Amino acid sequence: MSEPRIWKIHWNRLWPKLARAAIIAAGLFLAAALGARLWIGPLPEASLHPPPSPVVLDHKGRPLRFFLAADDQWRFYVPLKGLDPLLVRAEIAFEDRWFYYHPGVNPFALGRALRQNLGAGRIISGGSTLTMQVARMLEHRPRTYGSKLAEIFRAFQLELHYSKPEILELYFNLAPYGGNIQGVAAASRLYFGKSPDRLGPAEIALLVALPQSPETRRPDLHPQAARVARNRVLARLAARGLISADEYRRAIDTAVPKSRTDLPVIAPHMSEMLKSRVDKNGCVVSTIDLELQLFCEQKLKSHSRKLAVRGIKNAALVLIENKTGAVRALIGSPDFFDVQSQGQVNAALAARSPGSTLKPFLYARALDRGLVSPALLLPDVPTAFGDYEPENYDDTFRGMVSMHDALVNSLNVPAVALEALLKEEGVWSILRDAEFKSIRRDRNYYGLSLVLGGCGVNLLELTKLYASLARGGIWMPYRLVDKESMVPGKKFFSRGSSYIITEILSEVKRPDFPNEFITATNLPLVALKTGTSSGRKDAWSIGYDPEWTLGVWVGNADGAGNPELVGAESAAPLLLEIFDALRKGRRQQWFERPPEVGFRQVCALSGMIAGPNCPETRQEMYIYNVSPTRVCNFHQKFDIDSATGYRLCSFCRQGRKYQTKTFVRWPEEVANWMKAN
Ligand SMILES: [Zn+2]
Ligand SMILES: [Zn+2]
Numbered sequence: 001m002s003e004p005r006i007w008k009i010h011w012n013r014l015w016p017k018l019a020r021a022a023i024i025a026a027g028l029f030l031a032a033a034l035g036a037r038l039w040i041g042p043l044p045e046a047s048l049h050p051p052p053s054p055v056v057l058d059h060k061g062r063p064l065r066f067f068l069a070a071d072d073q074w075r076f077y078v079p080l081k082g083l084d085p086l087l088v089r090a091e092i093a094f095e096d097r098w099f100y101y102h103p104g105v106n107p108f109a110l111g112r113a114l115r116q117n118l119g120a121g122r123i124i125s126g127g128s129t130l131t132m133q134v135a136r137m138l139e140h141r142p143r144t145y146g147s148k149l150a151e152i153f154r155a156f157q158l159e160l161h162y163s164k165p166e167i168l169e170l171y172f173n174l175a176p177y178g179g180n181i182q183g184v185a186a187a188s189r190l191y192f193g194k195s196p197d198r199l200g201p202a203e204i205a206l207l208v209a210l211p212q213s214p215e216t217r218r219p220d221l222h223p224q225a226a227r228v229a230r231n232r233v234l235a236r237l238a239a240r241g242l243i244s245a246d247e248y249r250r251a252i253d254t255a256v257p258k259s260r261t262d263l264p265v266i267a268p269h270m271s272e273m274l275k276s277r278v279d280k281n282g283c284v285v286s287t288i289d290l291e292l293q294l295f296c297e298q299k300l301k302s303h304s305r306k307l308a309v310r311g312i313k314n315a316a317l318v319l320i321e322n323k324t325g326a327v328r329a330l331i332g333s334p335d336f337f338d339v340q341s342q343g344q345v346n347a348a349l350a351a352r353s354p355g356s357t358l359k360p361f362l363y364a365r366a367l368d369r370g371l372v373s374p375a376l377l378l379p380d381v382p383t384a385f386g387d388y389e390p391e392n393y394d395d396t397f398r399g400m401v402s403m404h405d406a407l408v409n410s411l412n413v414p415a416v417a418l419e420a421l422l423k424e425e426g427v428w429s430i431l432r433d434a435e436f437k438s439i440r441r442d443r444n445y446y447g448l449s450l451v452l453g454g455c456g457v458n459l460l461e462l463t464k465l466y467a468s469l470a471r472g473g474i475w476m477p478y479r480l481v482d483k484e485s486m487v488p489g490k491k492f493f494s495r496g497s498s499y500i501i502t503e504i505l506s507e508v509k510r511p512d513f514p515n516e517f518i519t520a521t522n523l524p525l526v527a528l529k530t531g532t533s534s535g536r537k538d539a540w541s542i543g544y545d546p547e548w549t550l551g552v553w554v555g556n557a558d559g560a561g562n563p564e565l566v567g568a569e570s571a572a573p574l575l576l577e578i579f580d581a582l583r584k585g586r587r588q589q590w591f592e593r594p595p596e597v598g599f600r601q602v603c604a605l606s607g608m609i610a611g612p613n614c615p616e617t618r619q620e621m622y623i624y625n626v627s628p629t630r631v632c633n634f635h636q637k638f639d640i641d642s643a644t645g646y647r648l649c650s651f652c653r654q655g656r657k658y659q660t661k662t663f664v665r666w667p668e669e670v671a672n673w674m675k676a677n
Pocket of ligand 1: 047603604606607610611613614615633634635
């Protein structure tokens with residue numbers, strides 16, 4: 001009786017053999033990779049990482065606009081972890097089951113393909129691994145046995161340089177999907193309008209089928225072939241248990257997309273501005289907020305339709321978040337695709353005359369220099385500043401007017417006089433410090449008319465400057481790209497002057513408030529200023545609350561004037577509408593009075609500190625230790641001889657009958673003007 005033979009594994013004898021085999025295999029692999037390098041050269045870097053299509057995203061990473069890559073391809077980079085896991089498993093199951101185990105080449109698959117091809121007398125099967133397919137995508141070679149050999153060498157080389165997941169990622173980013181679509185991210189975006197991390201089985205199967213024969217299976221051109229190829233993949237996935245029988249039944253009945261989906265075109269002008277700032281993956285995360293942008297686009301569009309009836313064709317809008325300086329919405333024209341009205345021109349960046357919109361900054365600066373306080377009277381009479389004689393928009397003069405009323409009524413003479421008084425510290429210096437692009441020359445070049453809008457500014461920089469009033473006088477640059485860090489702000493105005501200007505600009509009873517809104521109850525609380533350029537070419541409205549600053553420009557891109565172009569009537573209503581929506585669903589905060597701002601009693605006429613001769617006083621807001629403290633010199637008391645009506649001095653008063661009367665003594669130039677009018 002013989003003993004049953006037991007197969008024993010003699011590890012001590014097998015180990016050296018295995019080790020030797022492994023060393024030989026590794027040696028062959030290295031030799032192949034080295035041979036590849038000698039024969040076909042190093043890996044073509046440019047083909048491995050072709051230029052991506054620029055994509056501009058909103059601040060939460062949602063796409064706003066896509067641009068074709070430099071070579072006119074749609075190609076969006078996607079990392080492997082950004083793909084639906086079923087897509088990855090399906091690709092491997094269908095194309096290369098042993099992907100994770102082979103060294104780039106699968107000899108069994110190659111052998112089978114060779115047998116099939118020899119039997120058929122032509123090439124019907126490639127036997128290519130995913131790695132070899134990546135190799136084929138890198139270089140265009142004719143379909144010959146020589147090319148196949150080159151691909152095999154390239155595949156070894158790829159396996160030597162990259163991990164399996166990296167090779168998979170290369171495959172999904174380089175594979176062709178028909179027409180100018182390269183990579184699975186562009187394919188799922190253009191065929192399904194989706195990102196490739198959330199796909200259904202039918203979509204996944206089509207994406208697996210397409211790269212094998214992208215031109216004959218393009219669903220937009222050959223839907224029938226696409227469907228057949230897709231369903232073959234689905235059958236395999238069901239057979240392998242990657243999808244359930246139920247999923248399979250539903251998927252095979254799903255229609256293939258008949259055409260490419262339209263790519264979104266949101267914030268097209270902002271996207272244009274950021275296109276050149278994409279990272280190596282082609283992306284740039286902007287500060288735009290998708291919902292706010294869409295909301296503003298829709299509001300501006302419907303507002304523009306009303307303006308178009310009156311011959312006003314263009315408009316622009318900028319919305320800045322005060323706290324961060326982030327531009328959350330930017331619109332350069334009502335309709336980007338309206339060629340006739342130059343819709344592609346970004347009016348938010350166009351230098352236009354700002355009209356009266358610079359005046360708040362003038363008064364803020366004058367408040368800070370102690371030149372004015374809100375009730376202080378300023379002359380409003382014809383005045384020559386050198387050759388320059390400003391007039392008011394209504395061609396009238398008021399004699400004297402308080403600073404408050406001068407700002408509310410946007411009067412020109414008091415503004416020019418203050419600008420002259422401020423010299424190097426006037427509005428010119430504010431615009432220069434705020435980095436206004438078109439303020440490049442010295443003060444004399446612009447002259448005093450700069451303060452009335454005699455210069456070019458763009459809506460974006462103007463809105464940015466207004467945001468500094470909302471921040472209590474702190475100016476900071478706007479931010480367009482999300483990862484741009486916030487730079488520390490600069491103090492342009494004091495908290496006190498910012499607060500006083502804000503209080504004045506948030507009054508409703510004033511000529512530049514849109515008529516239709518004056519009587520409206522439940523108005524949004526907003527500090528706003530309007531402006532109309534001379535010749536009625538531009539209408540502006542800029543407003544802010546503690547959270548937001550919004551700028552609206554209305555006009556024609558070709559600069560044509562229009563009698564209807566008045567800031568109050570054509571720009572401000574849109575601004576109020578948007579502020580009304582912005583405050584919905586939250587409790588609107590308002591600015592707190594800073595401790596350095598208080599109230600005092602001043603002469604009701606002159607606005608100076610009330611003296612013993614002033615008959616009436618009124619309250620005004622002022623800045624401690626800054627606002628002027630001169631006592632009223634308008635009201636003066638004189639003793640009048642009852643018999644002659646002449647003024648008496650204390651000496652000749654003796655023994656005569658007299659009355660003490662209070663007179664108003666106007667400044668000389670005002671008195672002269674009053675006499676003449
Ligand atoms: Zn007085
Ligand atoms: Zn006398």
